[in-house]
Amino acid sequence: MATDAPLPSNAELAALLRKIGGYLALHGEEGYRVLAYERAADVLQDYPASAATLALQGELRSLPGIGAAMEAKVLEYLHTGLIHLLVDLEARYPAGLLELLQLPGLGTATVRRLWETLGVCDAAGLREACLAGSVESLKGMGRRTQERILEALARGPAAGTGRHLLGAVEPTALRLLERLAGCDSVVQATCAGSLRRRCSTVKDIDLVAGSSEPPAVLRRFATTADLSRVIQVGSTKLVAETQNGISVDLRVVSPEAYGNLLQHATGSAAHNVALRRHAQHRGLKLSENGVEAVGRARSLPFAEEEGVYRHLGLDLIPPELREDQGEIEAAAEGELPRLIEPGDLRGDLHVHTSWSDGREGIREMALAARSRGLEYICITDHSRSLAMARGLDPARLEQQREEIRDCNLELTDITILAGCEVDILADGALDLPDHTLAGLDFVIASIHSAFSQPLERIMSRLRAAAENPHVDAIAHPSGRLLVSCVISSLTVGQEDAIVGYGRDDPCPGCCR
């Protein structure tokens, strides 16, 4: 790799390791070796700073799941631009096989068998083989499997596998929860999974319920009009898809084991793995059905989630902390932190209104804040250079301050502060003059353009803004994108930054 080339992103490194893992799985490698690549990819993907920089500093092995082999492959890529193991694997297996692994219901064993016996090496070949009836002729496959593969091919690999903003999914989830709670014999029901952990993005909607008649609840729930199709129904579990294409997993157990199920379904996967290891060390086996002493046939169910954690010698861990980031050790020591709750919030210092790209006016935002118990808000609309958001120049900013003064006179039980989210321009200057900023109660500075500048240049812009005496805060400093979609040739991202969003191409609302 050329020395002046930009360092690969964490996502790029993670994709390389994931590719190796996929090929090794097809190669029939031992499962734990494959798992190690997937775990390492997850770790690099989630690392908040540059993993490449960390590797060059010789510190990559300080990350969990990264050992000598992973570090060597990352360094090999950084120094040479390729990984020999991956090159060898790519020469041996068609790239299309990895795409086939993305299809729901197709795992490594099946894909490898289709390739070895039928020569299927991509989606087109698989469709052809299915239509010719070749797949169902294989031992152990059958007609139903062949139909299922054709359905998966028709839907494509992306269907139901993307992530969505929490706020975009929650209304649908709450509506489904209402339907579930309304089913006869349901005594408890709630959302689980990443929704309950309040993750920024969620992959699907996980629901759990306690009932003396799980099969009847599942049958009833399967008829909910909000579901476009039911993929799978067993005696305790249902998998379906909503009208807007989001996967739904529902598990129903007896109320006596509701706590175990809720714990299991809330996750995360990493937390559950760590919790089960913790249980093992205490001579216990943990599952969604209960906790049992190793060697005993009977498991102990818990109606409440707290009982599960207490039985394992732990304080109840808030769902938001269940990511295997040290929360189990903290719970064992009684040292879990107290989380900030909505009731702790006294004000909101970053509020947009219809003066720029918000949807509501100043008064409406103040009333909404007051209804949530806030004591103050600060109106911080965009500045003039963000033309697509109708950013404010000094004259409009002054007009806005007059409206804020009027609102403060009318609404006596909440304080409305006058502020601005001023752009940090490409040359590091701020988008509004100092004397304008000096008259505001609170000034946020942020970058909305020229993201492609070198890291040092962007850092110098942020540093210059932070050193301005009128700037009180820097917004979205990482410029991360939580979800993105493509509109024509443009990529639109949401939540922390908008990249490549053309002036004349209004976002249709798909990301909101």
Add this chain to the structure above:
DNA sequence: GCCGTTTTCGGCCCGACTGTTTTCAGTCG
């Protein structure tokens, strides 16, 4: 391939569901 309440090798979370076969392999979360 990683890693340590088992610490340089042996173990690595656990169960539901499907399709096919009739006891289990494969997939998924």
